[in-house]
Amino acid sequence: MDLNKKFTPETWPDHPERATLEAKNKFVGFWLFLGGETILFATLFATYIALKNSGPSGFGFSTQELYELPLVFVMTMLLLTSSLTSVFAMYHLRNYNFKKMQLWLAITAFLGLGFLMLEVYEFTHYVKLGFTYNNSAFSSAFYTLVGTHGFHVAVGLVWITLLIFRNAKRGLNLYNATKYYTFSLYWHFIDVVWVFIFTVVYLMGVIG
Amino acid sequence: MSSVAQKKGFGATLWDWLTTVDHKKIGILYFLGGGFFFVVGGIEAMLIRWQLHKPNNDFVSAGLFNDLITMHGTTMIFLAAMPILFGFMNAIVPLQIGARDVAFPFINSLGFWMFFFGGLFLNLSWFFQQVPDAGWTSYASLSIASEGHGVDFYAIGLQIAGGGTLMAGINFLVTIINMRAPGMTYMRMPLFTWTTFVASAMILFAFPPLTVGLFFLTFDRMFGGNFFDHTMGGNTIIWEHIFWIFGHPEVYILILPAFGIFSEIFSTFSRKRLFGYPSMVFATVLIGFLGFMVWAHHMFTVGLGPTANAIFAVATMAIAVPTGVKIFNWLLTMWGGSIRITTPMLYALGFIPSFVMGGVTGVMQGAAPLDYQLHDTYFIVAHFHYVIVGGVVLGILAATHYWWPKMFGTMLNETLGKVTFWFFFIGFHATFLIQHWLGFWGMPRRVWTFMDGQGWNSANFISTIGAFLMAIGIIVLVYNVIITSVKNVKVANDPWGDGRTLEWAIESPPIYYNFPATPLVRGLDTVWIEKMEGNETGLTPAEPIKDIHMPNGSIIPLLMSLGLFIAGFGAMYRTEEAWGLPVLIFGLLWTFVAMAARSLQDDTGYYVKKDEILRDLKRKGGQK
Numbered sequence: 001m002d003l004n005k006k007f008t009p010e011t012w013p014d015h016p017e018r019a020t021l022e023a024k025n026k027f028v029g030f031w032l033f034l035g036g037e038t039i040l041f042a043t044l045f046a047t048y049i050a051l052k053n054s055g056p057s058g059f060g061f062s063t064q065e066l067y068e069l070p071l072v073f074v075m076t077m078l079l080l081t082s083s084l085t086s087v088f089a090m091y092h093l094r095n096y097n098f099k100k101m102q103l104w105l106a107i108t109a110f111l112g113l114g115f116l117m118l119e120v121y122e123f124t125h126y127v128k129l130g131f132t133y134n135n136s137a138f139s140s141a142f143y144t145l146v147g148t149h150g151f152h153v154a155v156g157l158v159w160i161t162l163l164i165f166r167n168a169k170r171g172l173n174l175y176n177a178t179k180y181y182t183f184s185l186y187w188h189f190i191d192v193v194w195v196f197i198f199t200v201v202y203l204m205g206v207i208g
Numbered sequence: 209m210s211s212v213a214q215k216k217g218f219g220a221t222l223w224d225w226l227t228t229v230d231h232k233k234i235g236i237l238y239f240l241g242g243g244f245f246f247v248v249g250g251i252e253a254m255l256i257r258w259q260l261h262k263p264n265n266d267f268v269s270a271g272l273f274n275d276l277i278t279m280h281g282t283t284m285i286f287l288a289a290m291p292i293l294f295g296f297m298n299a300i301v302p303l304q305i306g307a308r309d310v311a312f313p314f315i316n317s318l319g320f321w322m323f324f325f326g327g328l329f330l331n332l333s334w335f336f337q338q339v340p341d342a343g344w345t346s347y348a349s350l351s352i353a354s355e356g357h358g359v360d361f362y363a364i365g366l367q368i369a370g371g372g373t374l375m376a377g378i379n380f381l382v383t384i385i386n387m388r389a390p391g392m393t394y395m396r397m398p399l400f401t402w403t404t405f406v407a408s409a410m411i412l413f414a415f416p417p418l419t420v421g422l423f424f425l426t427f428d429r430m431f432g433g434n435f436f437d438h439t440m441g442g443n444t445i446i447w448e449h450i451f452w453i454f455g456h457p458e459v460y461i462l463i464l465p466a467f468g469i470f471s472e473i474f475s476t477f478s479r480k481r482l483f484g485y486p487s488m489v490f491a492t493v494l495i496g497f498l499g500f501m502v503w504a505h506h507m508f509t510v511g512l513g514p515t516a517n518a519i520f521a522v523a524t525m526a527i528a529v530p531t532g533v534k535i536f537n538w539l540l541t542m543w544g545g546s547i548r549i550t551t552p553m554l555y556a557l558g559f560i561p562s563f564v565m566g567g568v569t570g571v572m573q574g575a576a577p578l579d580y581q582l583h584d585t586y587f588i589v590a591h592f593h594y595v596i597v598g599g600v601v602l603g604i605l606a607a608t609h610y611w612w613p614k615m616f617g618t619m620l621n622e623t624l625g626k627v628t629f630w631f632f633f634i635g636f637h638a639t640f641l642i643q644h645w646l647g648f649w650g651m652p653r654r655v656w657t658f659m660d661g662q663g664w665n666s667a668n669f670i671s672t673i674g675a676f677l678m679a680i681g682i683i684v685l686v687y688n689v690i691i692t693s694v695k696n697v698k699v700a701n702d703p704w705g706d707g708r709t710l711e712w713a714i715e716s717p718p719i720y721y722n723f724p725a726t727p728l729v730r731g732l733d734t735v736w737i738e739k740m741e742g743n744e745t746g747l748t749p750a751e752p753i754k755d756i757h758m759p760n761g762s763i764i765p766l767l768m769s770l771g772l773f774i775a776g777f778g779a780m781y782r783t784e785e786a787w788g789l790p791v792l793i794f795g796l797l798w799t800f801v802a803m804a805a806r807s808l809q810d811d812t813g814y815y816v817k818k819d820e821i822l823r824d825l826k827r828k829g830g831q832k
Contacts, residue, residue, distance in 0.1 A: 003810055021386065025311040029382040032412055036374060040416035043453075047424070047435065047446055054441035055434075134432035137441035144427065144435075166808050175812060 003173050012096035017181030019174050030182040034189050041193050044148055045200060048141040052205070055136025063205030066131060072202045075118045076194065079153075082111035083191040086184045093180055098172040101180070102164055108187065109160050112153055119150045142201070149197055152190050159183055227761035229313035230720055234320050235299030236615060241324050242291030247682075248331065249283035252276050254679055257639070261672035263660040273656035274341035275358070279331075281344030282362065285458065286369055287327040289600050293465045294323075294376055296607050297404045299615050301380065303711035303718060304398045306389025306727045308756060311382035312375075314806070318765035319375040325773040326369025333361035343654065345455065348436035348447035352428055357780050363426045364776040368769070370418055377411030380404055389710075390750040391729035395489065398709040398733075399482060402489055403468030406496040407461045413500065414457035421450035430779065445510060452503035460499035463595065464492060466603025467534060470556045473610055474538050476706050477553040478545025481733060484537040491530035491537075498527045508579045517576040524574035531567055535560060550704065551625030555606035558633045559599065566594030569644065584654070587647025593640045605632065605685070613703040617717045618696050624688040628681045635677025642667045642674075701746060708733035713746035715828060721756045724821050725749035753825075756816040764806050771799030 013019040018027040053062050089104035123143070126132075133143050160183055167176050228234060256276050259267045268276065302310055310316050333339045340362035342351035351359045384405045388397070397405075424447070427433030434440035436447055475482040482488060504512060504520040538560060547553070569591040573579045582588060605628070612620045646667050651658060658664055702712040710727060711718075713735045728750035731737050735746050775795025781788035 003812065025382050025386050028385055029311060029378050032378050032381055036378070036412045036416045039413050040420055043417045043420040043450060047420070047450075050443060050446055051435070051441065054443075056440050059441070134434065137434040137437070137443070140427065140433040140435055140442075144423070144433070162804070162807060170810075175810060 003170070003175055005173065007096055007172075009096045012094075013174075014094075016093065016096075016172075016174060016177035018178070023174065023178040026178045026182060030185055034185065037189065041145075041148070041196070044141075044145040045196065048145045048201065051137040051141040053138055055138050059136045059138075061129075061131050061135065061138065063201075066126065066129075067202050067205045069202065069206055071118065071122060072198060075115050075122075076198050078111050078115040078118070079191055079194050082108045082115070083188055085111060086187045090181065090184050093172070093177060096172060101172070102168070105160055105164055105180070105183075109157055109164070112157050112160075112187075116150060116153050116157065119146070119153075123147075146197060146201065149190065149193055152193070156183070156187055156190060159186070224761070226766055227317075227763045229309075229317045229759050229761050231298045231302050231310045231313065231316060232615070232718060232720075234316050235295045235297070237295075237320050238291045238298055238323070239295030239615070241320070241327070242288050242293075242295055245283050245287035245327055245331075246289075246292065249280050249288050250679065250682060252280040252283065254675060256280060257672040257675040259656065260658070260668050262669065263658050263662075263665055265657055268656070270656040271341065274343075274654075275339035277654060278340045278343050278346075278358075278362070279334075282330065282340065282366070283327075284596075285344065285462070286366060286373075287323070287330070289462050289596070289604065290373060291323055291327075292604050293407075293462065293600075294319075294373075296400075296469070296604075296611060297376075297380060297465065300611055300711055301401050301404050302383060302387070303614075303714070303722060304401045304709050305384060305387065305392050306710050306723060306729060307383060307387040308722050308726075309387075309759065310379050311386060312379050313759040314762060314765065314811075315375050316379050317762065318768060319372040319379065321765045321769035322372030322375070322772070323369045325769040326365045326367070326372065329368060329773055329776050330361055330365030333358060333365075336361075345451055346425065346447075347451075348425070348428075348444040351425060351447075352436050352444075359425070360429060360780045363422045363429070364779060367419065367422045367426070368772050368776065370415055370422070371772075372769075373411055374415045374419075377408040377415070380408040381412065384408075389723075389727050389729050391734075393729075395486065396729055396732045396734070398468075399471035399485075399488055399492075400465070400468035400709075402492055403464040403471075406492050407464045410457045410461045410464075410496055410499060414454045414461065417450050418454035421447060421454065424450070426779075430782065445507075448507055448510065449503070452506045453500075456503040456506065457499045459592075459595070460495055462600045463603075464495065466559075466600045467492070469603045469607045469610070470538065470559055472709065473552045473556045473606055474541045475733070476610075476704060476708055477548045477550055477556075478542045479548075479706050480541055480545040481736075482537065483540035483543070484533070485732060487533055488537050491533040494530040495527060498523065498530070502527065505574060505576075505579070508576045509583045514576075521574055521576045525571050528567060528571050535564060548706070550609075551620070551622055551629060552606045552610035554626060554629045555602050555609070558629065559602045559606070562594060562598030562602065562633075562636070566591060566598050569594060582647060584652055585647035586643045586651045586653055589653050590640045590643035590647060593636075593643075597636055597640070602633075605629070608685075610704075611711075612692075613699045613716050614711055615717060616693070617698055617715075618692055619699050619703055620692050621688050624684055624691075628685045628688065631681030631684060632678050633681075635674045635679075635681060638674025638677060639671050640674070642670050646671075702735075708736040710734055710747065713738070719824060721758060721816055721821070723747075724825055725753045726751055753818055753821050755818055756821065757813055758816055759813045760811055762806075762811070764802050768799050768802040768806075771795050771797075771802060774798060 018024045055061070085104050085108045089101045089108060092101035092104060131139055133139055163176070163179055163183060170176065225233065225237065255268060256273070259265050259273060298310070298316065302308070336357065338356040338358045338361065340346070340358040342354050342359055342362070346359060346362055384397070384401060424433065424435040428435050428437065434442045436442045436444045438444065471482055471488060502520055502524040504516060505524045508517050569587070573582055573588070573591060609620050609625050646664060649663055651664050658668070699716055701715055703716065710729070713727070714723060726749065727734070727747040730748065738746050738748065772795065775792050778788050778790070778792025778795050782792055
């Protein structure tokens with residue numbers, strides 16, 4: 001594949017993310033990978049629901065006392081917005097506008113970083129209260145479920161940062177278009193998982 | 209493998225194998241790696257049987273016996289059966305669908321090396337004398353209480369190997385979805401490709417729960433988690449659910465490819481189209497689906513309640529229907545065919561009654577009330593060995609003989625092959641048939657010895673003799689492999705003479721780009737169609753010969769897996785040794801640097817020029 005081939009918005013294919021066989025493979029493979037990830041999170045959710053509020057006698061934490069919806073609301077807004085900005089980036093990818101795509105992806109990354117920092121704050125706050133990983137079955141399940149999501153966010157941030165920098169000079173081509181596109185799929189996936197965490201962990205936790 | 213790398217010598221060859229991304233070579237690597245672990249697991253089985261050959265034996269201690277049964281089960285399922293099947297899938301499936309390679313050659317290599325280092329990690333436990341001892345199911349109530357690092361070896365080793373399996377599964381799915389040759393519609397795919405497809409889909413949905421379960425186990429044992437500790441609010445039944453949501457589909461992940469192998473063999477050596485091909489495909493998909501619906505039949509006695517037990521009992525027995533469809537289709541494939549009793553066909557013929565017996569005892573246990581009687585007796589041991597050995601291992605041995613010429617370019621000796629079969633087949637039934645009665649007579653499984661005068665002596669003795677007969681069969685096979693490799697008599701494209709699918713249209717072993725020109729598929733059993741129409745070359749090209757795009761080899765998959773292997777040791781000794789944490793960080797960094805090295809470079813492969821392909825074709829012209 002010729003990496004140096006320059007396109008114009010007119011010659012740029014309609015679906016650059018699956019214009020070549022390699023790209024098509026990555027595209028399909030990544031969707032399948034997300035299918036596997038869905039099962040992974042489903043297992044974590046099931047475990048969390050089974051172990052929610054359960055601990056040794058007198059361990060002293062319940063979801064109602066612990067969770068604070070305003071913080072979680074801000075986190076949710078940050079992550080949902082970052083999904084929107086990644087859509088803008090993909091719009092520019094389709095139109096072969098490399099600079100604007102990079103810009104929107106950078107904004108996506110900053111919003112994601114904001115989310116992650118709030119999550120770190122939330123976790124340290126709980127730990128200060130005494131709700132550590134080893135505190136109870138509930139705490140282990142909580143940190144593992146929400147932490148696995150947070151880990152995915154962190155991986156996504158590393159991924160997009162590397163992509164933005166490695167391609168800064170290369171520009172957009174049919175080799176890296178798929179890489180950008182699969183990142184956006186991944187990012188939406190993380191967002192969808194968070195919607196479930198928001199509902200199952202926090203809303204159902206506070207409302208009971 | 210590029211045309212640039214023409215160097216000879218041991219170092220160059222070794223480097224070529226360590227960096228290869230060629231699906232045929234990776235297939236051979238899987239086959240050799242899996243074969244090695246098969247022998248290891250077999251030796252463990254021999255030791256188990258020797259311990260049980262007479263009452264009150266003290267050949268091994270009770271603790272060592274636990275180590276042996278745990279490692280035998282784990283090794284055979286994860287490190288022998290699955291990798292060997294992956295070996296055949298890698299070597300054959302791309303050829304059967306007319307592809308040049310798998311969808312992700314780099315990830316294919318990574319999957320192999322992760323399996324290999326994961327298996328190595330698990331088996332190094334023998335040298336550290338801290339062997340997993342909680343059974344291959346590693347039920348949390350046992351595994352949390354297990355002293356030392358045995359279960360840690362299990363959790364980390366399987367985590368690494370399991371990651372490799374997941375990658376292989378996605379790879380085969382994408383390969384089959386995207387890379388079929390023109391005309392190869394889904395309903396023209398050979399059955400082995402179909403079963404690989406369904407088994408890969410099952411891997412995709414079964415392995416993530418195992419990943420999560422192993423993480424829970426790791427966290428509980430090493431990082432103070434409380435998932436399974438009831439004093440902290442945890443629940444050990446969660447492990448059982450997670451393990452069997454993975455574990456039950458796993459047995460179909462193993463048996464479906466074996467079904468595919470036998471389908472190929474029955475139709476080839478009956479010289480007939482597979483009877484009821486569409487119903488075979490439907491049955492395969494249905495088994496794949498039902499495989500996920502029945503996990504709790506492993507937990508009838510846990511106390512889930514009669515409603516849950518009833519639902520899972522009915523779902524379990526329903527699997528007998530598509531399986532029966534398959535059995536009858538195989539029988540009807542032979543009906544009126546002109547049958548040749550070759551070694552692979554002998555295995556196929558032996559497989560039908562053996563597997564049906566295993567299936568029938570499966571339906572018996574599917575009835576929850578009967579399961580209460582049979583639970584944790586030798587009847588269970590007999591049942592699952594009847595399906596796994598009578599189905600999967602016979603399938604593997606059949607495929608070994610059947611595809612050996614395609615993989616290595618030389619035929620295994622047929623007489624020795626038949627000797628192997630008879631030793632193995634008789635030994636297998638001698639070992640496990642009697643264990644059904646041992647179960648009825650009340651002998652519990654997983655006990656290291658038994659007392660005299662319970663009526664179990666002679667049955668156990670017969671069982672042990674059978675195990676040794678199987679071992680003799682495998683020794684004959686190894687001898688067969690050695691002598692045929694030394695003689696190395698080259699064979700033509702279709703050494704069986706009756707090949708029906710695309711892999712038989714090209715030379716043995718195939719050249720690294722498989723097909724000089726992508727073939728045109730004109731129906732089910734495409735090569736047979738071409739033969740019947742008198743096409744000497746065996747296939748019709750779909751396009752003129754042109755430059756072929758090939759992937760570059762890479763050492764990075766090996767390095768990535770090595771990093772995880774190192775990190776595993778660090779994680780295990782993190783709390784008790786000063787070097788633990790640094791080694792953990794070093795290993796993870798190593799892997800991360802290897803990943804970054806892969807990501808930051810543009811690796812777009814290379815092209816095999818048209819001239820070179822034409823030269824290869826001309827050279828082959830003389831030696832048809």
